[in-house]
Amino acid sequence: KIEALLAEVESFAPKTLAEVEEFRIRLLGKKGTVTALFEEFKAAPSDQKKSLGQAMNRLKTAAIDKVNELKAKLEELAFASVDASSLALDMTRPAGADKVGTRHPISLVRNQILDIFQRIGFVPAEGPEIEDDWHVFTALNFPPEHPARDMQDTFFIEKDPDILLRTHTSSIQVRVMQTQKPPIRVICPGRVFRNEAISYRAHCIFHQAEGLYIDDNVSFADLKQTILYFAKEMFGEKSEIRMRPSYFPFTEPSTEVDVSCNLCGGKGCPVCKYTGWLEIMGAGMVDPNVLEACGIDSRKYTGFAFGMGVERIAMLKYGVKDLRLYFENDLRFLRQFTPVF
Ligand code: PHE
Numbered sequence: 001k002i003e004a005l006l007a008e009v010e011s012f013a014p015k016t017l018a019e020v021e022e023f024r025i026r027l028l029g030k031k032g033t034v035t036a037l038f039e040e041f042k043a044a045p046s047d048q049k050k051s052l053g054q055a056m057n058r059l060k061t062a063a064i065d066k067v068n069e070l071k072a073k074l075e076e077l078a079f080a081s082v083d084a085s086s087l088a089l090d091m092t093r094p095a096g097a098d099k100v101g102t103r104h105p106i107s108l109v110r111n112q113i114l115d116i117f118q119r120i121g122f123v124p125a126e127g128p129e130i131e132d133d134w135h136v137f138t139a140l141n142f143p144p145e146h147p148a149r150d151m152q153d154t155f156f157i158e159k160d161p162d163i164l165l166r167t168h169t170s171s172i173q174v175r176v177m178q179t180q181k182p183p184i185r186v187i188c189p190g191r192v193f194r195n196e197a198i199s200y201r202a203h204c205i206f207h208q209a210e211g212l213y214i215d216d217n218v219s220f221a222d223l224k225q226t227i228l229y230f231a232k233e234m235f236g237e238k239s240e241i242r243m244r245p246s247y248f249p250f251t252e253p254s255t256e257v258d259v260s261c262n263l264c265g266g267k268g269c270p271v272c273k274y275t276g277w278l279e280i281m282g283a284g285m286v287d288p289n290v291l292e293a294c295g296i297d298s299r300k301y302t303g304f305a306f307g308m309g310v311e312r313i314a315m316l317k318y319g320v321k322d323l324r325l326y327f328e329n330d331l332r333f334l335r336q337f338t339p340v341f
Helices: 002-011 017-028 033-041 046-080 105-118 170-179 220-235 288-293 310-318
Strands: 130-132 156-158 163-165 184-193 205-215 241-248 251-260 277-286 302-309
Touching: 002 033, 002 046, 017 033, 017 046, 033 046, 105 184, 105 205, 105 220, 105 310, 170 184, 170 205, 170 288, 170 302, 205 220, 205 310, 220 241, 220 251, 220 277, 220 302, 220 310, 241 277, 251 302, 277 288, 277 310, 302 310
Parallel strands: none
Antiparallel strands: 130 163, 156 163, 184 205, 205 302, 241 251, 251 277, 277 302
């Protein structure tokens, strides 16, 4: 019986995969002939068991090998025999244009801000989003009871020592002042975090870009011209700026900068609330206390700093009315911006 089955296995030459499967079931299946032989084997005389067992194992292995080999061969054949012309492939057709994505408006404006300042010698610098109290507040001359240090405004990760999410990118400038010697000229982009209710005009995560220039004899006039240059590059050659007195702990004097409304040309429209002006940034001369805290001699050096919200600049540039659109990833919004090639 074993010999006969071995001969059958050897001579088996099917044409289709279905035949192979049928063969496998007939021999090796639960009720297959080879399987049945193993049942019979239990009753064989013990002196024959050794040689019988060996022969049966040879048969079983041969059958399994045969099935696997035939399967592989027939599958390959089936694949190779597919006629390319039957798939109606026309290799001469022009390729369709791939859909490309668009750059996020925040990235576009951030890159543009960096580019504008890099052209006049500002070097990009970055820093950690998780900061300590010293780099975000103390070194920047915030008094201990300043409201920004309150839970209401700042996300704390740890108390005592205070570890928090930076509320402005000025902490990057502190790190630069600690590690570099004047002349310093940096532009610092980054994400910042404030514990604010989310609305059309505020979000708890947003982006800033802040600049710092420290050297001998840096003056308020330098600050003014630098920002005027920026305004013209960002909002157009006709742009004008005006400065209003303001207060920041880290600058003295401090100012808030407005740019003439590029949408109505200064005549007045809903975007500028009929004032003709749009607020774009805070700025000022670096307070000597800040220079000293960061290891820079305030009798020898002076500097200016400015900081702006990237979302706000993008809103003014593109007329975006709701800040939440930047975070929702709605393709109808995102597709309106420059494609990435
Ligand atoms: N750090 C300030 C803010 O987050 C902006 C600023 C930077 C103001 C530099 C003046 C000088 O609002």
